[in-house]
Ligand SMILES: O=c1nc[nH]c2c1ncn2[C@H]1C[C@H](O)[C@@H](COP(=O)(O)OP(=O)(O)OP(=O)(O)O)O1
């Protein structure tokens with residue numbers, strides 16, 4: 001395989017997948033390259049369900065194998081919110097700056113040791129005629145009291161990675177791509193790849 005479609009319109013995700021797949025000699029296309037593929041509603045109650053919905057809708061439409069990413073942030077002090085609503089936390093128009101502002105205001109007064117959180121990433125592989133496979137991974141950290149750093153996307157400026165002493169947005173792209181929920185999920189997918197595309201097309 002020399003090319004894979006990622007069923008996303010999120011430019012930040014596209015950039016990360018492009019770098020992650022480049023190492024593997026695979027070129028990444030996204031729904032930004034296929035503007036005729038309609039948006040699907042993310043009606044699932046889990047990251048895995050939403051990834052499956054997005055992957056299957058795009059694979060059906062394009063008649064080719066597709067990977068979708070559903071991801072988000074779960075904050076312990078907020079009972080796991082924003083969770084699957086991370087993108088739309090501060091409104092339907094999906095604005096990273098407003099999402100961050102809302103998150104920081106909800107966490108006002110919460111001390112650092114209680115600001116634990118994790119990023120989740122579910123990756124679904126939909127191949128026409130086969131059962132869809134899903135893998136998941138997480139990345140643990142803390143929510144800072146103010147944004148720091150210019151890299152990444154989404155909640156990266158307020159997600160502190162204790163092992164690195166930096167926010168995700170302060171890490172170089174190739175550093176984020178070693179430790180992130182997305183990189184870890186992709187590594188799991190790679191481990192299972194032969195089973196996923198193989199004879200039975202099933203993964204466990
Ligand atoms: O590495 C990350 N660093 C920071 N923030 C992140 C990350 N990964 C996901 N996130 C946040 C962004 C968005 O608020 C939500 C994803 O929502 P999610 O529905 O999966 O993506 P999306 O709507 O932006 O694009 P699409 O559905 O077309 O793939 O979680």
Ligand SMILES: [Mg+2]
Nearest residue numbers: 010042070087
């Ligand atoms: Mg989305």
